[in-house]
Amino acid sequence: MGDPYILMLVALAVLALADLVVGVSNDAVNFLNSAIGSKAIPIKTIMIIASIGVFVGAVTSSGMMEVARKGIFNPHMFVFEEIMYIFMAVMITDILLLDIFNSFGMPTSTTVSIVFELLGAAVAIALIKISASDTKTITDIWNYINDEKALEIISGIIISVIVAFTVGAIVQYFSRLIYSFDFEKRPDYINSLFGGFAITAITYFIIIKGLKGTPFYGSIKGLVEGYSVGIVLGSFIAWSSVSHILVKFFKINILVLIIAIGTFSLAMAFAGNDLVNFIGVPIAALNSYEAWKVSGVAANQFTMGILAEKVPSNVWLLLFAGGVMVITLWTSKKARAVIETGINLSRQGEGQEKFQPNNLSRVVVRLAMFFNKGINLVIPLKTQVFINSKFEKPIIKLPKDKVYELPAFDLVRAAVNLIMASILISIATSMKLPLSTTYVTFMVAMGTSLADRAWGRESAVYRVAGVFNVIGGWFLTAIIAFIAAGIVAYLISWHIAMVPVLLLLIIGLVTRTSIMYSRRTKEEKKQIYVERAELISINGVIEESSDNIAGVAERINKLFSNVVNDLANHDLVKLRKTDKHVTKLNDEIDSLKDGVFYFIKSLDDSSVQASRFYVLILGYLQDVAQSISYISRATYKHVNNNHKNLKKGQLKDLKQIEVTLSSILTNVKNVFSERNFDELTIIIDEKKELLTEVSHSIEKQVDRIRTNETSPKNTTLYFSILLETQDLVSGLVSLLETYQDFYVSSKNL
Structure with a gap:
């Protein structure tokens, strides 16, 4: 068979590449959200800046690699064979979990995932060792786990949620008081001081603190330590001066520059902190193999205390990993889906909401409203007026005196998001804490959006529910990661032949989720739910409504045919699938109706009469969709209850x-x-x-009941299908007649 551990190393290397891809697809949301959401810089430029930051951050991540070797468990308590089982279980579980979350467009924490996978696999192997011993008990489990460091990491992750949200909210609140939404008219000295503060913070925390623990820190250690105050003051004066020159003489928007620098710094901080999540385990496995190979001791006897020692990382290997991350940034479609979730939850104002409210979100919003009323009773009225004036969004007048609100996910909020997230992550990196970059960036963004009054009465309950869903997903990740990694570690320790079996299983599952994701994105009709910047004319109304009608007609045609054919075959599986597609169609039409406000708001003055037409069209589409929905559910219920199939004459009609x-x-x-x-x-x-055909079929069924029909259930289903078909046709005809009248009248304008 040869050396099985060589094969395991090869498998771990392949898994590391795959983990980089799925991990970056998840974590790209961390450093791209703010720049993309604010539209301050072209996307290609953002990607180039982020790519450079990832490369630089990859080199600074070497100090974090120790977490995978000794941060969660005590390596001297395990032998080489067991260590390889732990590492193999971690990588297999990690890829599966991240791929599932990415497929659903949900950002999750790669740090939480890797920490609890290491913990779960180590606990499983430790329990196996304890159960095989006559002298050890369950309390000896703490000898195997580095409980102090593990608790420090886990508590740090949890505390970071509160700190990131609070700091983001406070800094954004005061930044908005300084800048207001009319930030382009602020005096030059404000831009200069803000630029000095932001770039100084980035310089100190990212460049100086971020390099701590890396091989490069030794060369600047003597210049930095003990001179922090002087460095900060000098940097602030220098960067404020540079910012003033750029603003005053070169007319450069300092906020755009801060966003560019912030994107670089956050990408660098991300790679420096999170690269261990993707390749830390395979590198630790390689270090373990090299130590075991030269020892000459059997794999089940060589203890792994060597992992507790400091081992320098291969810079070229880190750069290669950074290259893979950059390629993934440019090519991953799943990364875009995860980015959209973060932007959706932090955008200003109302629109199409991705998450549905729940009781907890409703309670939180009510408490916040009550708390806000209490604060307003204490703050003087003049102060309230002053504060509110800073949060008023400016308006511009477009042709035909149409007034539109400007997008409020603006440069100020984007800059604060990037600065605060990168600072917090860099502090954690300097302390060698694998902080969850997803936790930090997401919660900073949520804190700034709350402070910026982005969550109004119309959207707050949905946004809060979305935050709870995402955070709940992280904690669910922790539980699943712990249990799944433990199970996988047990299976591998049971027999090493389980490794190829599990690898094949992972390949199959990842391939399946990729196919499902690709199929889902092709089927979904892309809808844009934003406050439109352009005016919609009569022709625009005709174009948009025509596309909607054509799409609905095609899908109802297919769905009705599927119901009739699947009913004839009594195929429950296909009927269930059809019913899901019917539900999806109804949801999409409901979403169109939810966007009526923004559609009508965007009509130009000559097209206002089209609003009634558009509302009627959506109403008829909903009537038609509800008819096919009733037909589908009645048919599915009939077959699911194992009732008799319809007779040949009924099926023929x-x-x-x-x-x-x-x-x-x-x-x-x-x-x-x-x-x-x-x-x-x-x-x-x-x-x-x-x-006429429907009427004749109804008459035939009446005759059957009076002669040879013996099944009341069949009669109920048959009449239901016929009557709903009548309603479907009536709704369709009303739609066509309304459209014909509108088309004729529009031609006469």
Whole structure:
């Protein structure tokens, strides 16, 4: 068989590459959200800046690699064979968890994941060792676990949630008081001082504190230690002066410059702190193998106390890992989905909400409103007026006297997000604490958005629910990571042949989630729920509504055909799948109706009369979708309850109705796709044939009941399908007639 540990090292190397990909897909949200959300810099420029930051941060991460070797467990209590089992279990579990979260577009903490996977795998192996001993008890588990360091890391992660949220909220609140939303009109000295403060903080905490613990720190240690106050004051004066020159003479927006520097610093801090999450374990495994190989001792007897010693990391290996991270940044579609979640929760104002409110979010919002009322009773009225004036968003006037609010996820908030997150992460890195960059950046963003009054009465309950969902996902990650890693470690220790089995399982599961993700993104109709910056004309209304109608007609055609065919085959599995697609269609139409406010708000003055038309069209689409929804659920319920199938005559009639309806819906789809609205009259006339067929089918069923029909359940289902089909056709005809009238009137304008 050869050396099985060589094969395990190869597997760990491959898993490390995969972990870098799925890990960066998750963590790209950390340092790209603010710059992308504020639209301060072109996306390509943001990516280039972030890529450079990742490369630099990868080199500074060597001091963090010790966490994987000795941060969670005591290596001298394990032998080489057991250490390899632990590391293998950690990597297998980590890839699976991160890939699942990324597929759902949910940011999770890679630090929480790796820490609890190491803890779970180590505990599992320790319990196996204890159970095999006659002298040890369960209390001896603490001899195997580095409980002090593990507790320090875990408590640091939890505390960081409170600190990041609080610091982000406080700094953003005072930054807004200084800048207001009309930040472009602030005096030059404010921009100069703000630039001096921001760049000084980045210089000190990122460059100086961030390099602590790396091989490069030794060369500057004598110049830094003991001179912190002088360095900070000197940097502030120097950078304030530079900022003033850039603002005064070169007319450079200092906030854009801060965002660019902040993106670099946060990307650097991210790589410096989080690279251990992706390659720390494989590097520790390589160190373990090298030590064991030269020892000449059996794998099940060589203790791993050597892992407690300081081992220098290979800089080229770190740079290679940084390169993989950069490539992933540019190519990962899942990274974009995770980024969208963070931006969605921190954006200013209302819009389409991704998360549904829950009881906890409702209670929190009510308490916050009560607390706010109490504060307003204490603060003088004049002070309240002054503060509120700083939070008033400016307005601009566009053609035809249409007033629009400016986007409020602005440069000030983006700058604060980047500065505060990078500072907090760098402090943790200097202390060799694998702080969760996801926790910190997310909670800073939530704190700044709350302080910036981004969560209004219309959106607060949804945003709070979203925050709870994301944080809950992190804690769920911890529990799942601990249990899953422990189970995997047990399976591997049971027999080493489980390693290839588990690897094949991981490959299959990751491939499956990737296929499902790709299929889901292709099926989903892209909807943009934002306050539009452009005016919508009559032609714009026609274009958008036509696309919606064509899409709904095509999908209802397919869904109705599936229901009839699957009912004929009594196929419960396919009926369940169809019902899910029907639910999805109804949800999308509901989302369109939720966006009516922003659509109507964007109509130009000559198109205001189109608002009634657009609302009616959405109402008819909803009626049609509800009809197919009722048909689908009634059919699924019938088959799921194991009732008798419909008789051949009934199925034959339904099939004929399906063929006629399919022809009408296909014509509807073609008319609206090709914008050939003159043919609407022909389609409206075709409805008579279909309604006649439905009426004849109802009469036939009445005759069957009076003669040979013996199943009341069949009759109920059959009548339900026919009557809902009538309603579906009626709604469709009303839609077409409304559209025809609007089209004719719009041509006469």
